[in-house]
Amino acid sequence: MDSRISALEKGRPADCSGRLDKEIRCYDLLDSLGIEYFRIDHPAAPSREACRGLDEVLGTQICKNLFLTNRKQTEFYLLMMPLDKTFCTSDVSHQVGSSRLSFASSDYMLEFLDITPGSVSILGLMNDKDHRVKLLVDQDILNSKFVGCHPCINTSSLRFHTEDLFGPVLKALDHDMTPVHLD
Template sequence: MQLQNGRPENTDGRLDKEIRVYDFLDKLGVEYQRVDHEAAMTMEACEAIDRVLGDDTAICKNLFLCNRQETDFYLLLMPGDKPFKTKNLSAQIGSARLSFAKPEYMEKYLDITPGSVSVLGLMNDHEKKVQLLIDEDVLKDPYFGCHPCINTSSLKFSTKDFTDKIIPALDHPPITVKFPLPEEQA
């Protein structure tokens, strides 16, 4: 695995949704680095990718959630070292009975399949059905990492570009939330 600058030179065999991400970032003038890898399905695989991206990059959990009625959908970005507890989130956003949304909703609204969840999938949510939620600690590192809507590549770009260019262009204003660290829950 090696960090490359920008989009792949050869896009043969890459999915349209991945190419749309590169087009989106290039149109915004966002400088990014990319690492191609095997499908990242385990935490061990993710840790190896994280090492290539560097210690200065926030790699976060991306959770696609919904309410019990499956009428409200949320994409939660949170640090990987924080445990996810629905009660912590429900109280902050005023939505009880949260659970993981079904894969078909993920595909319908974000054009993403399980294992490839990414904030960049919000560029496919033209109906604005998904509310973006970001744990405040995600934005503390100088760089932000995510998939380009497919889990065989990972991207790295500045957190400043994420907050100043990408989030406004996604047109999904985030709600900032806070999850306690494990030691704060004792």
Template sequence: MELQNGRPADAAGRMDKEIRTYDFLDGLGVDYQRMDHEAAFTMEACKEVDEALGVEMCKNLFLCNRQKTDFYLLLIPGDKVFKTKELSKQIGSARLSFASAEYMEKYLDITPGAVSIMGLMNDKNNVVRLLVDEDLLKEEWIGCHPCVNTSSIRVKTKDMFDTVMKAMHHEMTVVKLTGEENK
């Protein structure tokens, strides 16, 4: 695994959604570093990538309400425990659960294991609400997948939430998660 600046020199064999991610970032003039790696499906698999990128990958959880009418992309630090009840209170949505792969592909054009904030560029109708744990905003960098789980990128947190999110026409809701039941 080797850290490189910007997009890959050769796009051969790469999925369109990955290339669209690089096109999107390049079009905004946002600097990013990238690395290719074996498919990473779990936070444990991301540890080696984290070290090479010099950033802790965040957990990207795709959630929905019981009726499957409201969808959320929650970003939290990789080492933080997620408690549904704690989040439900803050966003006023009871009975949150993980959304199915069908909705993930429909709204974000992403498959399980590759969930990423970058998928919001594919949510043109703003169906998915972005939720970001306040602790992530304190970090210099944010690490994520470019819509596939065989590459990872890092972007300055300020660039991601000031420039990239505005260009995606998504606003974020900042939440405070402690991982404790009784909050």
């Protein structure tokens, strides 16, 4: 194990000094809901390649999260999918009844989710007060026991029970979820 990756710990860090407000807000939300979660801290992991080794310590795979938009940039989507699946724009576009989807700009990501590239996470939906972003989740994620994601920053990763994330957490985020199936 990389010595720069912390051991798996339950809950928020004992000392939150030096952490960003958006990360602390994630812990506050989860704690207010009484959700059990586990955390690891690690060097910045802005890509799947950088996340290699984290999954083993976390005890689940960290989701691939894509921030997407339609051609007119009037509809925005956060797609959660397993690492081993490939994003096919025509397939997902057809399932959600949207024109061709492509990657949305980092400006929209920051404006709607208060997240920068490499830190995209379902927990960023807590910042989407105007409900501009629709959540899409691959069925394999929904069928898994645990879900892994970042707390709005890519230097920590969290593990939840899937039923907690898509139950009380999603309800508190005040967003709906649309299941999709990716090959």
